[in-house]
Amino acid sequence: MKSSPRLLILIAILLSLAGCRKAEPPAMTAASASVNQSTAALSKAELGRLIFHDVSLSASGRQSCASCHDPGHAHAQPNAIAGQPGGAAMDQRGTRAVPSLRYLTFTPAFGIDDEGTPSGGFNWDGSADTLAAQAERPLLAANEMANGSRAAVVDKLRRAAYAAQFRQVYGERSLDDVDTAFLHLGDALERFQRDAPEFHPFTSKYDAWQAGKAELSAVEQRGLKLFNDEKKGNCAACHPSAKADDGRPPLFTDHTYDALGLARNRLLPVNADPAHVDLGLCKSGRPGPAADDAQCGKFKVPTLRNVATRAVFFHNGQIASLRDAVAFYVRRDTHPAEWYPKDGRGKVAKYDDLPARHHKNVNVDEVPYDRKPGQAPRLNAAEIDDLVAFLHTLTDADLVTRAAAPMPTGASVKPGP
């Protein structure tokens, strides 16, 4: 038997009126008791945390935001599966790799500058305007949490263990109207991702080094130099590594978009259909990019913070190791057979995840991917290793499992924004 939500609200109201908020409400269900035993008012972010971890908001009853955005994996997928399982029976699959949710609070709104360069927005293609708006897709998508409608989500919210607390935070009638309740839900999830320190700890070894509180090893320093060198890695051109003018630590993304021409990921079930193509920015639903063919095949520059904790890389998860991800940049055009399959006539099918008419959008001008077959790659094998070692310094302290390396604690580093 479940106690009715109305009864719980009534109890909550009576308790708060009586001024004994700390008393445990009687008649809590086992599920609700395990989530939170008190009816003390939560902050929006704390409420958002409960929502983020609540599997009862999915049609399957087995998936929450945290299932795909695991805090122990930098709030990204905790596995190497290309396309996460989801759906009412957990038998559907996703179509893109799961990005880390860390450091997203610094993402600017989507916009196109005077030179026509798009930047900002959420998702690999920038389709969502805000963190709150973004939440709608996973909750409703048939291959994710698979609720049939906003009403179905709100219905589950009304039965959630924390429904009374939701009403305390957003108002007694906040769950009455579906659209209003859904807006509050998005707001709570956004507040959690913006306010909770776990989403932007700035506790990596690199942060400690920038604050003068840790040393980078010789290998890591060489890697950093290659990362910044405009004639070698040139990574910082899109993944900035220097502190901002206002002293804010670097985010390792400039929030722009680029077409890298990755190989098609044949492990993604959706790609069994040869007609399926993921064109990214020009199919994000935004009118500007939709009208501009040059934006097809472009995806958002992700942060490289915590990139060493990932098991799949790039929007389609096609590359399965960090070393290969770095090697791809410098060997894509010098050694294309390492990355692409051969077509029917035995010719290497470069950029095979994009229709031929969009191949011209692939960036072949900028260092490091400006080489031709026969030329030496911008980085040799040892330099790739150095660069990878440097990327490991971008892992937040809570995710570093290597006990040997001296790592800063969260308390010793406070360069936050």
Ligand code: HEC
């Ligand atoms: C089944 C796996 C799955 C679940 C469950 C899921 N997500 Fe995601 N999430 C993804 C994938 C995949 C993407 C990339 C989507 C894209 O680019 O179109 C993503 C993207 C995002 C982004 C944008 C990241 C960026 O780099 O801009 C945010 C924010 C986000 N999810 C939050 C949430 C929240 C909040 C929930 C729960 C309501 C949730 N996700 C549930 C898989 C999931």
Ligand code: HEC
């Ligand atoms: C011209 C801009 C640009 C430059 C230069 C650049 N990147 Fe990127 N980087 C991107 C974009 C865009 C993506 C996402 C592309 C996609 O998924 O389709 C990306 C993705 C990545 C990823 C995958 C991250 C993830 O979460 O899956 C890694 C790793 C990476 N870059 C490392 C590097 C390194 C190392 C260098 C230098 C050798 C570099 N990048 C240079 C634009 C750039």
